[in-house]
Amino acid sequence: MLLTPVVSVEQSKPRARVRAPELTGDAWWNTGGEPLTLAGLRGKIVLLDFWTSGCVNCLHVLDELRPLEEEFADVLVTVGVHSPKFAHEGGRDSVAAAVGRLGVDHPVVSDPDMSLWQQYAVKAWPTLVVVDPEGYVAHVAAGEGHGDALRRVIGDLVALHEEKGTLRRGAFDPSEAARAAADNRGGWLDGLRFPSKAVVTAEGRVLVADTANHSIAEFASDVETLLRRFGDGRRGSVDGAFDVARFAEPSGLTLLPTHVADRVGYHLLIADTANHLLRGVDLRTGAVRTVAGTGRQWRDGDDSGPALDVDLTSPWDVRWWDVAGGVVVAMAGNHTLGLFDPIEGTISRFAGTTVEGLRDAPAAEAFFAQTSGLAVAGDRLWLVDAETSALRYVERDDTGDGFVVGTAVGHDLFTFGHRDGAADSALFQHPLGITVLPDGAIGVADTYNGAVRRFDPDTGEVTTLLRDLAEPSDLVVTDSGVFVVESAAHRLRPLDSGEDDSEGEVVDGAELAVRRPPTVLAPGQVRLTVTFVPPPGEKLDDRYGPSTRLEVSASPPELLVDGGGVGTDLERTVTLASDVEGGVLQVVAQAASCATDAEHPVCRITRQDWGVPVRIESQGAEGLPLVMAGTPAE
Numbered sequence: 304m305l306l307t308p309v310v311s312v313e314q315s316k317p318r319a320r321v322r323a324p325e326l327t328g329d330a331w332w333n334t335g336g337e338p339l340t341l342a343g344l345r346g347k348i349v350l351l352d353f354w355t356s357g358c359v360n361c362l363h364v365l366d367e368l369r370p371l372e373e374e375f376a377d378v379l380v381t382v383g384v385h386s387p388k389f390a391h392e393g394g395r396d397s398v399a400a401a402v403g404r405l406g407v408d409h410p411v412v413s414d415p416d417m418s419l420w421q422q423y424a425v426k427a428w429p430t431l432v433v434v435d436p437e438g439y440v441a442h443v444a445a446g447e448g449h450g451d452a453l454r455r456v457i458g459d460l461v462a463l464h465e466e467k468g469t470l471r472r473g474a475f476d477p478s479e480a481a482r483a484a485a486d487n488r489g490g491w492l493d494g495l496r497f498p499s500k501a502v503v504t505a506e507g508r509v510l511v512a513d514t515a516n517h518s519i520a521e522f523a524s525d526v527e528t529l530l531r532r533f534g535d536g537r538r539g540s541v542d543g544a545f546d547v548a549r550f551a552e553p554s555g556l557t558l559l560p561t562h563v564a565d566r567v568g569y570h571l572l573i574a575d576t577a578n579h580l581l582r583g584v585d586l587r588t589g590a591v592r593t594v595a596g597t598g599r600q601w602r603d604g605d606d607s608g609p610a611l612d613v614d615l616t617s618p619w620d621v622r623w624w625d626v627a628g629g630v631v632v633a634m635a636g637n638h639t640l641g642l643f644d645p646i647e648g649t650i651s652r653f654a655g656t657t658v659e660g661l662r663d664a665p666a667a668e669a670f671f672a673q674t675s676g677l678a679v680a681g682d683r684l685w686l687v688d689a690e691t692s693a694l695r696y697v698e699r700d701d702t703g704d705g706f707v708v709g710t711a712v713g714h715d716l717f718t719f720g721h722r723d724g725a726a727d728s729a730l731f732q733h734p735l736g737i738t739v740l741p742d743g744a745i746g747v748a749d750t751y752n753g754a755v756r757r758f759d760p761d762t763g764e765v766t767t768l769l770r771d772l773a774e775p776s777d778l779v780v781t782d783s784g785v786f787v788v789e790s791a792a793h794r795l796r797p798l799d800s801g802e803d804d805s806e807g808e809v810v811d812g813a814e815l816a817v818r819r820p821p822t823v824l825a826p827g828q829v830r831l832t833v834t835f836v837p838p839p840g841e842k843l844d845d846r847y848g849p850s851t852r853l854e855v856s857a858s859p860p861e862l863l864v865d866g867g868g869v870g871t872d873l874e875r876t877v878t879l880a881s882d883v884e885g886g887v888l889q890v891v892a893q894a895a896s897c898a899t900d901a902e903h904p905v906c907r908i909t910r911q912d913w914g915v916p917v918r919i920e921s922q923g924a925e926g927l928p929l930v931m932a933g934t935p936a937e
Contacts, residue, residue, distance in 0.1 A: 346471025
């Protein structure tokens, strides 16, 4: 989801350097509360990470940066610039919760009015900006998957500025950083820390994904007495006994049917989100084992096959669904649904194309946006899409042989709010959890609205059951009632909605929009240009055919009159409709590159997805430049 000024640096001609704007913000974390300045960091290489807490790609980047921060600890300072997409994300409490939940140890500045975002000409999340020791922008990269490229860029800067005498070595150690690092690695094992999902066993015990404690907590039916934990509380990926196993930000949980569990030898399936794995737990012995995923994050290529040979990407929730004959996986990292067969030991794409958006269609053609919560109600699978603030469903199509995706509540990537009433006008804000309530209605953990919402499938009406919660992320139905997983309050609390058939209150909130302004384009022909500059020491790899690929589509489809589809050229002329006010241009680009300094070069694919909000005006621009990686233009 990136739009930045085009950068063409494949030529060797010199460029004027661009001075990096000074850091500003309304609050700082991991600095002892003191603001940092580029002037004060002169002599260090500074890596600015423009992120927002609800963006799964931004979460991937946090993991990519950790080894770089360790490798270059004496010369590199990472500063997270938190520029919010949703209204809730702009609050200080929200940023503080995200820093703790995600284990962010480097300095973070809140940019609630997106001032730094605009000064650095950032257009989407995540964007990385490298500032050299003299205070000039040296490199810009959009999206994720740039770890190796950044390593080369930083290494080159170290060599250059050490020779010039402008590099200042010495670990950056603000007063609060050491304490934050210890806190963010866990240590709350006597209680919950940012729990995310929960399920109930047949015996009435409640299993909770204790996300920031990197473990699964098992409570008695009173939802208070802690019986045991799966995982030792430290971030990692270790199979074995319950007290030595390790997870990384586990989230979704599902129990397998008894006949399936007896065959495969485990009862509980866990979406081990930050490890990009599915883990199985034998609830009798406590043994934990990996059952799907390689530990590598999926970037491109086949995502179907033997489960232990297939890369996954941020599985966020899991749910057994008899109709599909397996476990549906909310693959938040690439905006799809997967299907895991525990008996056959296979996983496959179930729905979605990997394009981020909201499009109802047959399962293989539908668009999703950070699928985050799943629930089964008979022949229908319900789900919440966080980035489109939508409640959606999957069911059999008219032939009975395939599946089709529909939307009950939700509009697009940029519209949200807290509004009840008829489904076609109701609004959510980044919901993460969902369940079927005892009365058959659908309960939604409307995370960024701090509310529990109720959708009645029979009437199509939405109401609010509970408000003023701290980032609720799931709901779980127990014998003693419905409980809310109140993540930022580190607890499970009763829903307290009165009788089971209570319909709640009606909230008439305003329609809000993502803060990022749309790009204004002219109707008619517009030149779309995607620039990719291979990292230092690499070149485009065309040994087996074209090294680049470009796919363009639009929502609504009528926005794009001509120029859609797939091609190999990263430049294309598209024709935009004159009778459509605006929408979203969906652009997917990829490029293959290889190292040039090895007999057997390491090759990789860089892939970037953009969802570019556009508004059509007669005086709009006739060009749309996009960049995957490069250095700034003059």
